[in-house]
Amino acid sequence: MLIWKWLKQTGLFGLAIILFLVVMIFSFIFWEDPTAPSQLLEKENTSVGPAPSFIGGKYESPVVLTTVGHLYPDIEFKNGEDLQNNVLSRLFEDKLGIQVNYLWTTTGDEDVYINKLNTLIATGQSLPDIVTFKGGQNMYSLLRSGAFRDVGELFEQYASPKWKAAMAQAPESWDRYMINGKKMAIPILDGKMNSNEVLYIRQDWLDKLGLQAPTTLDEMESVMDAFVHLDPDGNGKDDTYGLSISLKNSFFTWMSDAGFVFGAYGEMPDIWSTDAYGMLSYGSVQPSIRQGLTTLKRWMERGYIPKDAEILDEVQATESWKLGKVGMIVAPLWAAGWPLGNVTTNVPDARFEAYPIPAGPSGLSGTRGTPPEYGAIAINANMANPEIFFNYMNFVYDNFIDPPAGSPYRWGIAEGYDYGYEDGKVTFLESQVPGGFADPQKYLLSLSLPSVPNLLSESIARINSGVSDQTSYDIKNKLLRTPQELKGWQIVESNPSVYKTDAFTGAPTPTMEKIGDVLDELLHDAMLKIVYGQEPLSSFDLVVARWHKLGGDKITEEVNDWYTSLEKINQ
Structure with missing residues (x-):
């Protein structure tokens, strides 16, 4: 009766208090650790179900x-194909009885892909069997979510001998995907040195202007100045640049790279390296970054590099090269084919060559x-x-990578x-293939053809040395690689x-996961403002001090804890 009398006196306010107390009591009674569902998910769903019948290398029923x-x-x-229905998907259905079904695809910025996956997990929606991540994507919150399983034992149980042998050539590739001692994703192997960078230069521009390829940054500035002011394309317009770079995502990136400018002074941005104390x-x-920023700022002011470098990603920054408006670009070896080779589509007489990365004032040089x-x-x-x-994936490794004789x-x-x-002769020239190329490797679950790490570099070495006993893989490589790429390998x-x-x-340290992206963005924005004179x-120096204070010191401590533990393991 007292409660009823109190409710009559307090009205809706009193009723709200009682409802609040009821909810809180039930919350405490039925409360569970929010991490428990993901832990249970991983424990409950890591068993392997009855295997479909796989006989003679093919599933009896699809x-x-x-x-x-x-x-x-x-x-x-x-031929009207798409990612769901194409020559590769039909091959896997025919040869293995495996139908690959894409639940959805995204376009545009690749962050859209990661954000959609995060949304699916956050809202409890179902995920596909397989999720592929490209290098550099922030996939760690997904891998820690409990939605994915430890793949270590599965790899040992099911991977083919050829795939295991490839992984044994680069065991460190697992490190980035080790979380709490578990292998939470299978690394997609790249070839040793395959993406090392060289300086590609328009050789026809050098020849026209009577110039030699630069070996130092100072010489490079002189060449860029000529490329900008002496009309190397001969159209009578002031519309050419010395160098194309991408600054949108990083100052140290995989294509249209500016990292070599910093490497000329010692330290490379965006990566960790061993210092004089072994840490x-x-x-x-690092202090030497100031010199790289000073150089890039001068190049920007003098018009040697396009002003839109800050908004262009790595591939977009190659467009000016392909249009015949840029004389130099730092890019991986394979880029001599795509996209740089496409310059001849717009400038049929264009010629370019690979050259070493120029050195800085102290003789240092460095790039990705x-x-x-x-x-x-x-x-x-x-x-x-x-x-x-x-x-x-076993089929990929056993058939597409270094195929056996007669394959x-x-x-x-x-x-x-x-x-x-x-x-009657094999060709890798797109102009000789009706309808042009559409590379099926890009449709693989691995995003491209994975590698046996040492396979390509050893093959290129045999090709460049001219040995007579070349393998069928060597013969294909010699046909497939451009002269510029082969020179780049040397x-x-x-x-x-x-x-x-x-x-x-x-894998990212705890502080990296909390604030690493924010700190990197802080540095990146500050560096851009300096380069653009803002x-x-x-x-x-002020931004570096903020980086240390806001979490950089803690990240450095965590990184070196990892490094020390790695040394102990390897002792």
């Missing part, structure tokens, strides 16, 4: 493998090397038969798509110390 994808700019189709330090906050992997594949914790995925895939995956015939092999990779290869060079 099986479905679900995934999702992002349509990257280098993916092309022909890891972050390149972006090749990480051991370019992405990873995660397996849904609810996937009952993960061996389906492994049968898919129908000796020249590529599909005639008319990644190779053709002209007068440059790379003779200058190994130039190429830098991140010494921190582990802030003085002195502002760099």
Whole structure:
């Protein structure tokens, strides 16, 4: 009765208080640790279901493998095909009985892909069997969500001997995907030195202006000045540039790279390297970065590099090269084919060559090397038969990478798509293939053809040395590689110390996950403002101090804890 009398006196306010108390009591009674569902999910769904019948390398009844994808700019189709229905998907259905079903795809910025996956997990929606991540994407919140399973034992159980042998050549590729001691994604292996960078220069411009290729930054400035002011394309207009770079995502990136400017003074931005004390330090906050920023600022002011570098991604920055408006670009070896080779579409007489990375005033030079992997594949914790995925990838490794003698895939995956015939001879010239190329490698779950790390570099070495006993893989490579790329390989092999990779290869540390992206953005924005003359060079020191204070010191401590533990393991 007292409660009823009190309710009559307090009205709706009193009723709200009682309801609040009831809700709180039930919340405490039925409260669970918010991390528990993901932990339970992982424990409950890591069992493997009854395997479908796989006889003679093919499923008796077709099986479905679900995934999702992002349509990257280098993916092309022909004959009305798409990512769901194409020459490769039909091959896997015919040869293995595996149907790959794309639940959805995204376009545009690749962050859209990661954001959509995060949304699916946050809202409890179902995920596909397989999710592929490209290198550099922030996939760690997904891998920690409990939606994916430990792949270590699965790899040992189901991967083919050839795939295991490839992984054994680069065991460090697992490091980035190790979370709490578990292998949470399978790295997609890259070829050793495959993405090392060289300086590509329009040779016809050099010859026209009577110039030699630069070997130092000072010489490079002189060449750029000539390329900008002496009308190398001969159209009578002031419309050419010395160098194309992309500054949108990073000052140290995989194409249209500006990282070599910093390497000329010692430290490389955006990666960790060993300092004089044997510890890891972050390149972006080192004093020598100031010299690289000063150089880029001068080049920007003098019109040597396009003003829109800050809004162009790595591929977009190659457009000015392809249009015949830029004389130099730093890019990976394979870029001599695509996209740089496309310059002849717009300028048929264009000629370009590969040259070593120019050195700085103290003789130093440095640029981006090749990480051991370019992405990873995660397996849904609810996937009952993960061996389906492994049968898919085993087929890739056993048939598409260094195919055995007599293989129908000796020249590529599909005639008319990644190779053709002209007068009875195999050709890799797109102009000789009806309808042009549409590379099926780009449709693979691995995003491209994965590698046996040492296979390509050893093959190129044999080709460049002219040995007579070349393998069928060597013969294909010699036909497939452009003269510029083969020359680039000679440059790379003779200058190994130039190429830098991140010494921190582990998963993000706790502080990195909390604030790492914010701190990187802080540094990136500050560096852009200096290059574009919006802030003085002195502002760099202030931003570096903020980086240390806001979490950089803690990240450095965590990174070196990881580094120390790695040394103990290897002792």
